[in-house]
Amino acid sequence: MKRGGIALWLLAATSIVHQVKGQAQAKDLLRALQGGIHVSLQQYQGDSLMHQWTFDGNTLTNTQGRWQLEWQQSAIPGSTAGQEITLTCKLLEGTAPSTAVAVDFGFGHWQRENYVMVPAIVYNGNRYRAIGNGYNPDYPKDMYYNPAVPITISNNPRLSVSAAGPSGLELSTTNTSVPAMSFYAPAAKKGWMVLTEQATRYGNSGLNIRENDSRDSCTFTITAPAMRKMAAGFGDFHPSGDQAPDWHAGNEVTIRFRVYTFSASGIPDLLKQFMTLRKSLAGPNHPRNLVPMSKLAALGTDICRNNFVETKAGSYYLPENSRNFQLGWVSGMINTFPMLALNDEKERARVARELDFITFRMQGKSGFFYGFISEAGALGTEKGSSDFPALQAMVRKNGDVLFWLMKHLLLLKAQGHAQTIHPEWEAAAQKLAAAFVQNWQRYGEFGQYIVPETGEISVFNSSAGAIVPAGLALAADYFHRPEWLRTAEAATTFYYQRDIVTRGFTSGACGDISQDADSETAFGFLESLMALYQYTKQPVWLERAKVQAALCASWTMAYDPVFPPGSEIGKLQCHMAGAVWASSQNKHAAPGICTSSADYLFKLYRATGDERYAALIRDIQHAHTEAVNMPGHITTNYLIGSSMERIQLSDAEGKGSIGNFIHTRNSWTETNGILMAMELPGIYVQPGEGKLFVFDHITATPIGEDKGVVTLRLSNTTAYDAAVAVMAESTEAAKKPLGYTAFLHWPKVAVAAGATVNIKVAKNGEVTVL
Known part of the structure; x- marks a missing residue:
């Protein structure tokens, strides 16, 4: 041979x-x-x-x-x-x-x-210690309380x-x-x-x-x-x-x-x-206009509003089909944000009750939060085993709590409801931020798992804290604590040098993996980089964000793959460029980023003018829509507007699973769709500069431009009415970082199903329907 x-x-x-x-x-x-x-x-x-x-x-x-x-x-x-x-x-x-x-x-x-x-x-050859022989293996005893623990991945x-x-x-x-x-x-x-x-x-x-x-x-x-x-x-x-x-x-x-x-x-x-x-060989992909972003948001918020429950533990919006509560990552204190953005008195009161429940029932003595509580009120552990009986929590979930709690406070103030902010929420945020700062000073990292009772890091050496600097940056500005911003900068520098420059990946944020490379830390770290750019104006964070966006792109389908023609995705002829792969353990793509609108990519696009970042978001949003359950486009066995997390191109679950939906629903994918519809404009334009990008499921054609005013023809070829958010600004204004509540000020244009509307858009953001 x-x-x-x-x-x-x-x-x-x-x-x-x-x-x-x-x-x-x-x-x-x-x-x-x-x-x-x-x-x-x-x-x-x-x-x-x-x-x-x-x-x-x-x-x-x-x-x-x-x-x-x-x-x-x-x-x-x-x-x-x-x-x-x-x-x-x-x-x-x-x-x-x-x-x-x-x-x-x-x-x-x-x-x-x-x-x-x-x-x-495969990142850095996946050349790391591997454990287990299946999904989400237990950690061996040597991984606990061991700052020198080597990166440990699943059997990949x-x-x-x-x-x-x-x-x-x-x-x-x-x-x-x-x-x-x-x-x-x-x-x-x-x-x-x-x-x-x-x-x-x-x-x-x-x-x-x-x-x-x-x-x-x-x-x-x-x-x-x-x-x-x-x-x-x-x-x-x-x-x-x-x-x-x-x-x-x-x-x-x-x-x-x-x-x-x-x-x-x-x-x-x-x-x-x-x-x-990444697209050089396959060429441009061709996203389909299926459902306007406003329609997806309306359907998603209706599902969420109908899933508010009262349990022995407390009151909250249900995560998926369980009555137990999970904080951060895929549900709690993330799905409340779009409900708060509705500016509806009833939902605002519900959000307040959930925030009360979280801050009173789930924060440990150290300031860190537990990640899980049953409907009966029993706090749960994560990644626990007989080798480590103490209740643990994910660092990633705590990073989510700090970041999203701060966004809730900012949103309430921007809506004119500052008087409804409970002092206990602000106290909880400060206590959590202080716990992160204390752990940074003690350990020089945030770890992967912590013990909320004591604040100790139980598992070290991952990128699970990738989003923490973003939360610290928001908290530093809100509470006037500049030393927290300095910690955010030091931590971001550390993670960038260790994880990006040296390792070439981020890892360990998902609750069902080991310390495998994953997309969620990659996108979460980009959130932190853009937060630091917003609050410091230092170009170094923007340059690093460009590198991080490239890593994020590596997790995102660059082309429209071909699925088996007899599969469900194949029959629907879905264009899945933009689906986001989960992790090197969980070998499937998902409709969106868990859990984020990717508005930081939009901010990076504004700051650089590089349309590749805008196109990356548009791909992600359109792939998400391909997975949403709609009449004649069935992807789940649940409600219209529901969605699920599995877009399976590989044979990791067997050849029979390729191209077939799993017919369940995931609240995080629904939340993700609402967030994209809310925090991303449907159209971005710089009148007089020839810059126009469409994120929504409509077409926009320039038909005239004069003295900084552009006239656009909007066409809606979908079967659903659209309310298209339009963001317009000057080139000079685009140099200023975009805040976290900018979406509140974008005018919306109604375009009925099958209709065409002409509008005039000025540099100051004003929109006139002709």
């Missing part, structure tokens, strides 16, 4: 190099990293590789028959760092049972310190932590937010990336990475189709069931990819390059 998986193959064959103009450039791109490329045929018995033959030129004759390899190669417009290559492999004569085609990119002078990323599943695809021996991982393109593999080599100060398509005629492709036993070479492989021995589940593995196709004379397969090599001074450069390239 001929095996070339780790060998280095330079593009030296004259018949290939001279086949198409530009081949030399691709050779040079790989040579800069001691790399090369080769193409091989792989014959399988089941999922076991039996034989491998490598092309040495553009023809190959083996025991199966005679093969031909055709290269088409071209420069990429506007890029000197990349080449686009299309390979077509054809069986001219013979029969080839169970055979796949592999494209290997081999690199010598490899080092274990190289940062490896496959977006939405990963490169080995050991310095020698087998090391590799096998993925499908459907495990990723965009089919891509990349690495940054610190010694060479270079980055490398390859992007390919989801599938060929033989199905979804494979993305494999394998290091040799001595760790001095590494091969990145695209296979058509995916041929994994084991498929990754939610913290475990199961037989993939992958099958290679049988070939007959005349059969062929085409693999298209773009390969890039570029200078990079650190992991942030690789992340920013990914942000630039």
Whole structure:
């Protein structure tokens, strides 16, 4: 058996190099990293590789028959760092049972310190200690009260932590937010990336990475189709069931990819390059206008308002279908915010009762809050086990409490209801902020889990506190405590250097994972960076926010994937670009960010003028709408306007789950939809500057512009009436950070279903319906 998986193959064959103009450039791109490329045929018995033959030129004759390899190669417009290559492999004569085609990119002078990323599943090679063999494993005893605990992840695809021996991982393109593999080599100060398509005629492709036993070479492989021995589940593995196709004379397969090599001074450069390239091969996606944002908000708030309950524990809006209460993360003190924004006396009173319940029943002596309480009033623990009997709480939930409680106070004041603020709420916020500051001074981090009774960190070394600096920044301004802002700046600097610059990911915020990389800390940390930019005006936070936004983009579907045509998503022909992958353990995407409107991305767009940030939000919002249960578009078995958290492109839950909704509902996704409709404008425009961006499910066409006033034609092609929020400002005004209650001042334009309305928009934000 001929095996070339780790060998280095330079593009030296004259018949290939001279086949198409530009081949030399691709050779040079790989040579800069001691790399090369080769193409091989792989014959399988089941999922076991039996034989491998490598092309040495553009023809190959083996025991199966005679093969031909055709290269088409071209420069990429506007890029000197990349080449686009299309390979077509054809069986001219013979029969080839169970055979796949592999494209290997081999690199010598490899080092274990190289940062490896496959977006939405592998960060820093996932080269960390792994525990458990399933979903949400218990922590071992050595993780408690141990500041030196190593990052510990679930049983995910990963490169080995050991310095020698087998090391590799096998993925499908459907495990990723965009089919891509990349690495940054610190010694060479270079980055490398390859992007390919989801599938060929033989199905979804494979993305494999394998290091040799001595760790001095590494091969990145695209296979058509995916041929994994084991498929990754939610913290475990199961037989993939992958099958290679049988070939007959005349059969062929085409693999298209773009390969890039570029200078990079650190992991942030690789992340920013990914942000630039993520849609370069697939091209622009095409979001559908289905349901206006105002309609989604109305449906979502109706669901929430009808789920206010009285229990023995207290009064609150129900989280999903349980009568028990969960704070932060997916429900409590987040879903109350849009209800408060209704400015309705009844809902304002309900929100007050929930805030009373939270502050009186759930705050521990230390100032930290417990994360769970049963309807009977029993406080619950999180990540607890017999090894650690003390009641714990998620640091992430406490960060949410501080941030969202401060937003509630700001909103009440902005609405003119400052007199309704209970002093106990402000006292609770101050006590929580002080607890975070105290822990920062004591430990130099916020940890992953804490003990609310004592304030001690029970589990260290994650990014679970990513949103805490945002809460501290708001509290520092509100309560006039500048020392809290200094703590926020110090903590944000620490997390940026440790987690982004050194590790290349954030981790550990979700309550059902270990310290796996996750999207929720990534977006939460962006919230903190933009909060610091707002309150300090220092450009360093904006520059770091650009890097963080790139990391966030790596968790977000960059293209509209193809689902099985017989699946529910396939039948609905959903455009799922913008779905946000959860974590490297929970291998599915979701309709939105848990739990946020991503208005910080909008703030970043305003501050930089870079439309990629606006497009990222629009993709997220539109993917969310694709998952909402509407007449003729059924996604749950609940109410119209409800939604669920699972958009499953991978086979992590079995091949039968691909493209099928789980027919439940999740309150956080509904809250997320309301927040996006509320905190993002439907239209953003800078009259007289030629800047216009539409987030809502309508079209806006400029039909005239004069002296800083633009005339727009708004068209609503959906089946639902729309009330479109319009934000207009001057370029100069856009330089000023946007506050947390700016949405209260955006005028709304009614556009009936199927109707067209013309409006005039002035720089001062005034809107006139013509």
